[in-house]
Amino acid sequence: MTVTLSARGVGLRLGETTVLADVDLEVRAGEVLALVGPNGAGKTSLLSLLAGDLAPSSGEVLLDGRPVMAHRPTELARRRGVLLQENRLSFPFEVLDVVRMGRAPWRGTPLEDDDDAAVARAMGAAEVVHLARRTFPTLSGGEKSRSSFARVLAQDPRVLFLDEPTAALDIRHQERTLALARERAGAGDAVVVVLHDLSLAAAYADRILLLSRGRVAAAGTPAEVLDAELLSRVYDHPVETLERADGSLLVLPVRSVEAHA
């Protein structure tokens, strides 16, 4: 499989704090890579480094063979799209306008002709067509998240970075969002997604990278990484894994009886 993006010995220091150290990873076309780990493990920072928002303090991130930050802004925008955790807007644009903003990198290219169709497809896929004429600030958290996801889909990048895309979503839209991510991977794109729900990661990721205190604790297929003993140690909480009859993996916290009292 083609390696689209690779990080080699990447580290990030902010002042005295070491946020990330010695992270190696490959993002391959056609694959969903999940970044998991406890709060403060460095998932979002790693995503920022990979997306070219931040320069690493050590090591390098290569996108299509060149350092990610050496790409020109527009060039980079045609290759990678980013969905952040928090999506805000300074002015009351309508959802349709927001999704349309995703097409900005393609202005002046032949693909510009595809704008309307791409926007319509993205809005249909993210189920936000009925919100088209609503102004963005009036939406609920989940609706904002889905509209922003539609914006990233309309951008049509080869690599998608999704930072906790399911955090504000109901069950249907959690599943749908990750199914769409899978579908993009199926079409040959690469998807890097930060997730907290390990069962979701197990179900939708080809590979999982488990971060712990800024370092890679484990990397591999869901079956390899989602080990009860390892997870219990990394999350500092007892965790059990269950394999269901259909082969799917469930990761659950072990709860004491008192918790139900």
Added chain:
Amino acid sequence: MTALENASTATVHEQPSVPHRSRTGVVVLFVVLGLALVACAVLSAGTGQLHIPAGEVVSSVLHRLGLGGAPVASHPHGESALWSIRFPRVAMALCVGAALATGGALMQGVFGNPLAEPGIAGVSSGAALAACAVIAFGWSFLGPWTTAAFAFAGGLAATFLVYLLSRSGGRTEVVTLILTGVAVNAVAGAGIAFLTFLGDTQAREQIVFWQLGSLNGTRWPYVAIVAPLVVVGIVTATGFARRLDLLALGERPARHLGVDVERLRIVTIVVVALLTAAAVSFSGIIAFVGLVVPHVVRMAVGPGHRVLVPASALGGAVLLLCADLVARTAVDYAELPIGMLTALVGGPFFLYLIRRTRRTAGGWA
């Protein structure tokens, strides 16, 4: 990979029909503003101690354009009053209003905040301080451009200062922005007071009236300096309007969509300083136009900058034409300072905006 079964539910994407925004509202707005502009200009040119009927104003313009018509006949000095006093003033009001409103719209866009305005943020007073220095010391080494050049430098310095001081973590909080404006305004005010103290009687009087804002005494050479600056500013601004839209998403998402955010910011700030300088250099401080006009335009047609920028320019021109007409005619044989008038209307409007923004919390974030 059990997820693949789930994924199949999402594989078929019919292309839904997405409702399109109708452009009727935008067209109506531009037609209304355009008509209002012409009507106000004709009315303003004809009104004053020497009254010239609207028909004769239009006829005189057509005559000069070589499209028929005739010079003003109803009064012996009508033609010269119209062309050497009234029209320069109308043209200046138009330029200054357009510059102020566009400057406001751009500043709001770049700060991501509907309450940013050159006057409130201290940009106008920075430009004013530099212009007052020119008056007080009688500098003229750049000829008629001296005041404009200094106002530009002062405005630019103040804008960068406000920008650097009020941003943190890529965002500008309203409270910080306004407090920075208070500080910059205070220092510039002190500087202007000092210059007033230094200057001779004539310079003093000039500074005092200049601060109140007035279009009195506008002549064609002034218009010839201001108009090109305003045109350059507005045309440049319209050019990067689309990128300002993306900036509304925030700094990082804008960058994710290919915007060179730092460059866009700097270009915008230079254009804001240019427009403010153009507005301030001959007419003095006229506040709040940049706050009121873009806000009203956003309410009418939404926040997209490709419409907002030119519509604000038109709206600002109309507003200042009206304000100047009132300033000239409200009191017989005297002229009210136009800056006083706009502040009288703009101040309460600003209060209303603060209360409204506070309720929806959007602008305080």
